[in-house]
Amino acid sequence: MKRIMLLTAYDGTQYHGFQVQPNLRTVEGVLNQTLSELLKEEIIVIGASRTDTGVHAEGNVAVFDTETKIPPEKIALALNQRLPEDLVIQKSIEVPINFHPRHTNCRKTYEYRIYNHVVPNPLLRRDTYFYYRPLDVSAMQEAASFLVGTKDFSSFCAAGTQVVDKVRTIDCLEVKRKGDLITIQITGNGFLYNMVRIITGTLILVGIHTIIPEDMKKIIQAEDRKMAGPTAPAKGLVLKKIQYEEAELSLEKSHL
Amino acid sequence: MKRIMLLTAYDGTQYHGFQVQPNLRTVEGVLNQTLSELLKEEIIVIGASRTDTGVHAEGNVAVFDTETKIPPEKIALALNQRLPEDLVIQKSIEVPINFHPRHTNCRKTYEYRIYNHVVPNPLLRRDTYFYYRPLDVSAMQEAASFLVGTKDFSSFCAAGTQVVDKVRTIDCLEVKRKGDLITIQITGNGFLYNMVRIITGTLILVGIHTIIPEDMKKIIQAEDRKMAGPTAPAKGLVLKKIQYEEAELSLEKSHL
Numbered sequence: 001m002k003r004i005m006l007l008t009a010y011d012g013t014q015y016h017g018f019q020v021q022p023n024l025r026t027v028e029g030v031l032n033q034t035l036s037e038l039l040k041e042e043i044i045v046i047g048a049s050r051t052d053t054g055v056h057a058e059g060n061v062a063v064f065d066t067e068t069k070i071p072p073e074k075i076a077l078a079l080n081q082r083l084p085e086d087l088v089i090q091k092s093i094e095v096p097i098n099f100h101p102r103h104t105n106c107r108k109t110y111e112y113r114i115y116n117h118v119v120p121n122p123l124l125r126r127d128t129y130f131y132y133r134p135l136d137v138s139a140m141q142e143a144a145s146f147l148v149g150t151k152d153f154s155s156f157c158a159a160g161t162q163v164v165d166k167v168r169t170i171d172c173l174e175v176k177r178k179g180d181l182i183t184i185q186i187t188g189n190g191f192l193y194n195m196v197r198i199i200t201g202t203l204i205l206v207g208i209h210t211i212i213p214e215d216m217k218k219i220i221q222a223e224d225r226k227m228a229g230p231t232a233p234a235k236g237l238v239l240k241k242i243q244y245e246e247a248e249l250s251l252e253k254s255h256l
Numbered sequence: 257m258k259r260i261m262l263l264t265a266y267d268g269t270q271y272h273g274f275q276v277q278p279n280l281r282t283v284e285g286v287l288n289q290t291l292s293e294l295l296k297e298e299i300i301v302i303g304a305s306r307t308d309t310g311v312h313a314e315g316n317v318a319v320f321d322t323e324t325k326i327p328p329e330k331i332a333l334a335l336n337q338r339l340p341e342d343l344v345i346q347k348s349i350e351v352p353i354n355f356h357p358r359h360t361n362c363r364k365t366y367e368y369r370i371y372n373h374v375v376p377n378p379l380l381r382r383d384t385y386f387y388y389r390p391l392d393v394s395a396m397q398e399a400a401s402f403l404v405g406t407k408d409f410s411s412f413c414a415a416g417t418q419v420v421d422k423v424r425t426i427d428c429l430e431v432k433r434k435g436d437l438i439t440i441q442i443t444g445n446g447f448l449y450n451m452v453r454i455i456t457g458t459l460i461l462v463g464i465h466t467i468i469p470e471d472m473k474k475i476i477q478a479e480d481r482k483m484a485g486p487t488a489p490a491k492g493l494v495l496k497k498i499q500y501e502e503a504e505l506s507l508e509k510s511h512l
Contacts, residue, residue: 056379119265126379238379
């Protein structure tokens with residue numbers, strides 16, 4: 001028996017999120033079925049991040065246990081030949097049998113992409129949020145700086161979430177414009193439900209000058225979801241990568 | 257009667273090219289039908305560039321004549337409310353009644369995008385060509401420099417094309433890598449059938465060192481399609497913009 005880790009990338013448009021749901025197409029469901037067919041044993045993967053419906057990933061992680069004799073690094077190739085084209089395995093490696101992708105300290109990096117132009121771009125319609133009002137990126141960047149650090153992010157957590165401890169650490173939060181595309185990149189040690197999308201929705205309010213950057217302080221202090229902005233749409237969000245602290249896990253994509 | 261010019265952008269994945277074909281979904285067909293319904297008169301557009309099946313555009317041009325009283329610049333908005341999400345009008349303006357988008361001197365800019373990585377990226381599968389062998393971009397750039405200028409491009413024209421004069425001018429041809437994405441940007445005063453895709457296929461042969469940059473000279477001089485490389489797939493190609501010499505035509509996208 002060995003434990004295999006998969007580095008997965010997917011276009012979330014046609015998936016009802018990562019986690020298995022009866023009668024719905026999910027990333028986990030497709031992985032379980034395809035792996036079970038390939039390895040001829042029943043496989044149930046454990047995912048690192050249960051991304052929502054419509055959210056994309058370039059580097060989500062999943063592990064599973066298997067008796068297969070296929071070399072760990074060859075599983076990605078074999079799997080990719082059977083997977084649909086909107087789900088690709090970047091890499092497969094063996095990990096310690098007790099490694100759990102959700103119960104191991106890690107840093108996650110998400111990117112939220114906004115297409116900020118007067119009319120939509122049909123080539124970017126699946127993986128950016130089209131927003132036509134001009135956004136003031138330097139104000140957004142200033143507002144973002146108030147979110148960096150270890151704080152209670154209750155104001156940026158979907159109402160009704162059962163998690164008790166809403167303290168998280170954001171290591172890095174950058175807002176950049178390149179032409180009509182604005183990217184919000186955020187790295188932290190864990191995220192509350194909808195946290196990146198609520199942060200984005202709030203930064204957009206700053207970008208259109210509905211609120212000022214300093215208002216972020218009050219919003220954080222309130223620890224109240226109603227104080228923050230709306231939840232930005234799922235389709236603009238990509239889980240870029242997950243970095244585990246254990247040194248032996250090499251999760252970087254292989255570059256050419 | 258007035259003549260209206262449309263600046264169009266489309267994801268070519270679901271279109272059998274620009275030009276009308278019976279019983280097939282084409283950009284021109286969708287524009288004709290949607291405009292005719294909107295303006296309640298029979299509209300037939302004339303396109304500047306008859307892009308092939310699967311080729312995308314950010315700035316193709318089409319014109320049509322109409323008796324409508326809708327202000328020219330409002331037609332884009334009204335049309336976008338009726339068009340499918342893979343076809344968007346960037347701008348609509350009135351142009352001189354004798355302006356013809358194919359019989360007026362212009363410069364066109366195309367971009368070919370290659371995703372050069374060991375495994376495909378599902379978020380880029382529709383608008384990049386996935387190529388897994390490492391490409392030597394500096395060799396490709398050196399090879400590209402031989403193509404710039406006014407030359408007979410017979411070697412880079414699909415066999416069987418009826419055009420007699422195959423002399424064209426390439427003003428600019430740049431090959432750049434940013435991470436795993438390679439872009440080939442090419443500007444010229446007109447392009448032969450499949451010319452950008454054959455140039456790309458030939459530059460890829462240089463990128464994998466099957467031929468050397470200096471071989472481009474021999475390929476050009478041969479004036480023989482068989483000497484050049486394969487035709488790269490349509491899905492990596494985007495018509496970026498068309499610039500007409502007439503000063504009164506302001507075709508730039510409106511930026512925020």
